[in-house]
Amino acid sequence: MASFKCILMIMIVLICGCSAKEYNIFCQYDLASYYFKERSQFFDWNLDSRLCTHLVIGSGMGVDEDTGELKITDKHLLLEKDMLNSVKNMKTDSIRKVLFTAGGWQEESRGFSRMVASSSSRNNFCTSMIAFMNQWGFDGVQIDWRYPTQRGGQSDDHKNFVLLLEELGLIFREHKFILMVAVLGRTDKGTLESYNIPQIVKNSDFVHLMLHDERDPYRLRLAYNAPLRGNEYSITDAIEHWIGHGKAPEKLILGIPLFVRSYTMDNNRAAVGSPCKGPGKKTKLSRRAGFMTYNEWCVQESNWTRKFDPVAKVPYATRGDQWVSYENPQSIWAKMHLLQKHKLGGAMAWTVDVDDFRGACGERHGLLRVIFSALGDKNALTTEKPTTEVSGLCPQDGFWRDGWDCRFYYECRNGDRIYYECPEGQYFDEVQLICRPAAEVKCDKEFVIWRRGMPVYNFKNMPLNLKIVD
Numbered sequence: 001m002a003s004f005k006c007i008l009m010i011m012i013v014l015i016c017g018c019s020a021k022e023y024n025i026f027c028q029y030d031l032a033s034y035y036f037k038e039r040s041q042f043f044d045w046n047l048d049s050r051l052c053t054h055l056v057i058g059s060g061m062g063v064d065e066d067t068g069e070l071k072i073t074d075k076h077l078l079l080e081k082d083m084l085n086s087v088k089n090m091k092t093d094s095i096r097k098v099l100f101t102a103g104g105w106q107e108e109s110r111g112f113s114r115m116v117a118s119s120s121s122r123n124n125f126c127t128s129m130i131a132f133m134n135q136w137g138f139d140g141v142q143i144d145w146r147y148p149t150q151r152g153g154q155s156d157d158h159k160n161f162v163l164l165l166e167e168l169g170l171i172f173r174e175h176k177f178i179l180m181v182a183v184l185g186r187t188d189k190g191t192l193e194s195y196n197i198p199q200i201v202k203n204s205d206f207v208h209l210m211l212h213d214e215r216d217p218y219r220l221r222l223a224y225n226a227p228l229r230g231n232e233y234s235i236t237d238a239i240e241h242w243i244g245h246g247k248a249p250e251k252l253i254l255g256i257p258l259f260v261r262s263y264t265m266d267n268n269r270a271a272v273g274s275p276c277k278g279p280g281k282k283t284k285l286s287r288r289a290g291f292m293t294y295n296e297w298c299v300q301e302s303n304w305t306r307k308f309d310p311v312a313k314v315p316y317a318t319r320g321d322q323w324v325s326y327e328n329p330q331s332i333w334a335k336m337h338l339l340q341k342h343k344l345g346g347a348m349a350w351t352v353d354v355d356d357f358r359g360a361c362g363e364r365h366g367l368l369r370v371i372f373s374a375l376g377d378k379n380a381l382t383t384e385k386p387t388t389e390v391s392g393l394c395p396q397d398g399f400w401r402d403g404w405d406c407r408f409y410y411e412c413r414n415g416d417r418i419y420y421e422c423p424e425g426q427y428f429d430e431v432q433l434i435c436r437p438a439a440e441v442k443c444d445k446e447f448v449i450w451r452r453g454m455p456v457y458n459f460k461n462m463p464l465n466l467k468i469v470d
């Protein structure tokens with residue numbers, strides 16, 4: 001009887017086809033967001049853990065240039081403020097694994113370069129890393145070296161980095177730890193010379209493709225943060241190159257930058273690629289030139305002139321001499337389609353602490369929810385009010401305005417609806433697919449009225465703009 005059940009299950013799989021692909025949703029939490037001000041300051045309890053499968057802790061860890069050992073670079077935050085202890089409690093039924101990051105933009109490339117050049121230093125790094133993970137309860141690490149052969153690195157970094165990954169891989173497999181490598185996904189000659197793509201992919205569990213770059217605001221020209229295509233740093237080119245050379249798309253994790261990149265225009269020339277004076281002005285809450293959190297941007301975006309590049313699939317905006325590139329549901333959704341088309345392993349939300357995590361402009365974690373709606377397990381949110389309706393009311397994929405309240409709009413995906421709400425005083429613009437000041441948006445509220453005693457609609461003929469009146 002048991003063998004008959006096995007045969008039956010095999011037949012069902014063969015008839016129905018392969019099961020739906022499971023994607024990983026990595027949520028990077030930059031602990032340095034603790035230093036942001038007021039509503040942008042993020043704490044571990046602000047995260048809706050149901051929207052993530054993996055949590056990656058960022059900042060505060062680097063390499064000791066003398067010994068090669070892993071070291072804590074922000075002792076005030078990680079030890080005195082007890083951040084390391086708090087992240088151990090963030091593992092939930094939804095978040096299966098918690099990783100930490102070694103490196104990042106603030107860490108000198110020279111430290112990594114010296115460490116990988118010596119077998120004894122590499123051994124010190126591996127040993128100290130295993131001890132750190134065991135002490136603090138982490139399940140893996142993201143190596144974020146920016147960048148091999150660059151910023152004080154050496155030409156031998158190209159091959160020495162592979163030696164480190166080979167040695168780490170052997171140890172990590174024994175301890176069942178996760179080894180992730182963050183790489184700059186751009187396809188210019190200088191960047192590609194930093195990486196031995198086949199060996200990096202082979203010796204890693206996941207490769208995080210970063211398309212943003214902290215150097216951008218200082219390049220003196222306006223640049224999109226993560227254009228889909230039609231640009232020298234396009235996501236499409238990066239994915240195709242890494243798949244072509246790495247031969248393992250399931251290991252590739254697409255980075256989605258949730259922060260806002262800002263520039264100061266030169267003579268108000270707003271076309272992408274135009275010369276600029278450098279990074280945008282520091283803001284009150286994040287206090288970093290060229291950078292703004294999405295949560296401080298979204299509450300003021302109605303005061304900016306906003307546009308959308310239909311080729312690059314990037315929204316951008318201007319105000320005075322300031323120019324910003326950012327993400328919105330439409331741009332993220334385009335990236336999710338590309339990710340699914342190439343059957344990548346998932347996405348990295350970079351970083352969840354800059355999202356609208358308080359829900360000031362709509363739902364909490366508004367951008368992360370777009371990623372989750374495309375890749376996540378919808379059953380994970382059953383404890384909240386459902387965000388989708390039954391199929392049949394969503395005949396075509398895309399973004400649509402609510403039929404009787406122009407503040408509301410929804411996204412159709414395979415027959416499901418995902419609802420959003422514009423800030424007070426704004427309507428959803430069906431042409432630009434963004435929320436804009438109500439006075440600037442045509443809003444025809446044509447209701448289909450239903451009162452008691454009138455014929456009852458059923459699910460086949462119920463109008464989308466039905467309004468029930470007592």
